[in-house]
Amino acid sequence: MNRRTVKFPFSNNRGQELAGLLDLPEGEPLFYGVFAPCFTCTKESHAAHKVCRSLTARGIAMLRFDMTGLGESEGRFAETNFSTRILDIIAACNALAAANKAPKLLIGHSISGTAALAAAARLPSLQALATLGAPSEPSHVINGLRRQNLITITGDNAEMIISGRKIVVKKQMVEDMEAHSVAEATAAFDRRLFVFHAPHDDIVPYRHAQMIYDRATCDKEFVPLHEVATHLLEKGDVDAGFIAETLSSWFDMHLRP
Numbered sequence: 001m002n003r004r005t006v007k008f009p010f011s012n013n014r015g016q017e018l019a020g021l022l023d024l025p026e027g028e029p030l031f032y033g034v035f036a037p038c039f040t041c042t043k044e045s046h047a048a049h050k051v052c053r054s055l056t057a058r059g060i061a062m063l064r065f066d067m068t069g070l071g072e073s074e075g076r077f078a079e080t081n082f083s084t085r086i087l088d089i090i091a092a093c094n095a096l097a098a099a100n101k102a103p104k105l106l107i108g109h110s111i112s113g114t115a116a117l118a119a120a121a122r123l124p125s126l127q128a129l130a131t132l133g134a135p136s137e138p139s140h141v142i143n144g145l146r147r148q149n150l151i152t153i154t155g156d157n158a159e160m161i162i163s164g165r166k167i168v169v170k171k172q173m174v175e176d177m178e179a180h181s182v183a184e185a186t187a188a189f190d191r192r193l194f195v196f197h198a199p200h201d202d203i204v205p206y207r208h209a210q211m212i213y214d215r216a217t218c219d220k221e222f223v224p225l226h227e228v229a230t231h232l233l234e235k236g237d238v239d240a241g242f243i244a245e246t247l248s249s250w251f252d253m254h255l256r257p
Contacts, residue, residue: 003023003024003025003026003053003056003057004023004024005021005022005023005024006021006022006024007019007020007021007022008020008021008022008063008065008095010065010091010092010095011091011095012068012075012084012087012088012091013087013090013091014068014075014084016068016073016074016075017073017074018065018066018067018068018073018074018088018091018092019043019065019066019071019072019073020043020063020064020065020066020092020095021043021063021064021065022061022062022063023052023053023055023056023061023062023063023064024056024061025056025057025058025059025060025061027059029059029060029061030058030059030060030251030255031060031061031103031104031105031251031255032060032061032062032063032096032101032102032103032104032105033055033060033061033062033063033103033104033105033106033107034062034063034064034065034089034092034093034096034103034105034106034107035047035048035051035052035062035063035064035065035107035109036065036067036085036088036089036092036106036107036108036109036112036113036115036116037064037065037066037067037070037109037112038109038110038111038112038133038231038232039110039111039112039141039162040070040077040162040163040165040167041070041109041110041232042066042070042071042072043064043065043066043071044071045109045232046232046233046234047109047132047232047233047240048064048109049064050233050237050239050240051107051132051233051240051243051244052064053240054237054240054241054243054244054245055244055247055248057244058244058245058248059248060105060244060247060248060251061101063092063095063096063103065088065092067080067085067088067112068080068084068088077167077169078168078169078170078173079169079170080169080173081170081172081173081176081177082111082114082115082138082173082176082177082180083176083180085111085112085115086115086118086119089106089108089112089115089116089119090119090122090123093106093119093123093125093126097125102125103123103125103126104125104126104127104128104251104255104256105126105127105128105129105130105247105251106119106120106123106126106128106129106130107129107130107131107132107243107247108129108130108131108132108134109132109133109134110132110133110134110135110203110204110231111134111135111138111141112134113130113131113132113133113134113135114131114134114135114136114137114138114182115138116129116131116134117129117131117134117182117185117186117189117212118180118182118185120185120189120191121185121188121189126191127191127192127251127254127255127256128191128192128193128194128247128250128251128254129189129191129192129193129194130193130194130195130196130243130247131193131194131195131196131197131209131212132196132197132243133196133197133198133201133203133204133209133231134195134197134204134208134209134212135204135208136182136183136186136208136211136212136215137180137181137182137183138176138177138178138180138182139177139178139180139181140204140208141177142174142177142178144203145160145161150162151174153171153174155171156170156171156172157169157170157171158170158171158173158174183215186212186215186216187215187216187217188217189216189217189218190218191218191219192218192219192220192221192250192254193212193213193216193218193219193220193221194220194221194223194246194247194250195209195212195213195216195220195221195222195223196209196223196224196225196243196246197209197223197224197225198224198225198226198229198230198231198239199224199225199227199229200227200228200229201229201230201231202230202231203231203232204231209222210222221246223243223246225239225242225243226238226239226242
């Protein structure tokens with residue numbers, strides 16, 4: 001199949017350019033979607049690349065992008081927070097809409113799944129949202145780091161150890177994540193929701209998927225990944241193909257113009 005990937009830069013609400021890649025299928029796409037990567041992941045992460053390419057193989061065009069300050073995007077990651085992540089997701093979807101490619105699908109990986117739940121009310125073109133290994137609340141990330149003594153706050157800075165790497169951010173990122181709740185947004189979401197989660201996820205426990213599912217009052221589906229699946233989908237293409245097939249099969253029956 002003659003698929004291709006083109007650059008798709010766009011601006012966030014602060015006027016900074018974010019780097020995006022638009023994966024296109026052969027021929028006219030069935031529709032467009034957006035993939036929002038995990039906390040410090042880029043558009044080239046295992047999950048972003050594999051899931052988007054698997055969807056493209058099924059005729060769906062997907063935009064994957066770098067959040068502010070990550071990858072090839074402008075800005076400083078240290079100065080971002082959960083609120084700016086929500087705004088970056090909205091900016092990506094609005095950029096597609098401005099190009100007459102309004103997204104019908106939004107996939108959020110890990111903390112970006114949590115942010116996607118908060119963003120969805122401002123994205124009227126969406127027909128389905130999928131969380132992938134998402135915490136039920138942004139505060140889970142900070143609470144988990146505190147329990148493992150992987151975060152140190154000194155003055156206005158916070159030092160985190162993420163997957164063995166030291167990351168220095170502003171203290172306001174921690175405060176914003178602890179203060180923000182998506183419980184009401186999850187309950188208010190009124191379109192199709194898919195909750196994907198690896199049963200043995202060692203970064204975001206499986207119970208968070210159940211909490212998201214239980215809060216949601218919309219048409220929804222809880223979708224466990226394979227037993228060997230990891231949080232970052234490092235095990236190969238099997239999980240990406242499963243996610244893509246699940247989503248594309250639903251759209252085959254429910255896609256609206």
